[in-house]
Amino acid sequence: MADIDLRLGDWRSALAHVGEVDALVTDPPYCARTHAKHNASRGSSYDGADRQRLSYAHWTPEDVAEFVTHWAPRCRGWMCAMTSADLALVYRDAYEAAGLCSFAPVGVYQHRPRLSGDGPGSCLVYLMVARPRTAKFARWGSLPGLYQSACDHTGIVAGGKPIELMRAIVRDYSRPGDLVCDPCAGGGSTLIAAATEGRRALGAELNAATYGLAQARIGRGYTPVFGAFAE
């Protein structure tokens, strides 16, 4: 797909050249507790289905603080990070510390998730959003307080998000032509969503195998689904 630049490596080095982006839309690793419980409860879900283990390390509050401190001054628009309950308010506090206007967690709802990670509470993850304290963004308009997502477990990385969900978020928090950055790109769902929505997409992925799968997925292209939330 055109307009997607995915780099291999830790975002700190792979995206060290990046001066500014228009929006940051990302889905980094969740907290230690969610990762541990997900991996421990493998195969014990209500539908008996097996699950992929999370192959990447969890993030700590220190990882979140470093990430937000780095990207806040480099992001001209909205910063949006998906996370689990334990890290949600860590993002909010980090956004505030970086001088951004931050908000309460925006729910991302999946009906009947598998009982992993945060158990029945896994039906909600949280999009932590913040914007610059400028008039332009104060007048951005109304935005959804909740997203509904397909129960989609077919992504190429455990924890991957449906492309249609990410398209909806990209549409809400950026504008056509914007440079949208996902420093923890995983299977590339956000980058594909951004390109499909007419944005330029830039990202990094730490894991070489995941990076290879994402590049192959990007190479195959994506056919948009008419209607919301069904990949």
Ligand SMILES: C[S@@+](CC[C@H](N)C(=O)[O-])C[C@H]1O[C@@H](n2cnc3c(N)ncnc32)[C@H](O)[C@@H]1O
């Ligand atoms: C939840 S997954 C992202 C899934 C992605 N949104 C998708 O739908 O395919 C988080 C990804 O962040 C990557 N990651 C973690 N730390 C990173 C870092 N420091 N730099 C770049 N990527 C990182 C992991 O390897 C993992 O693939």
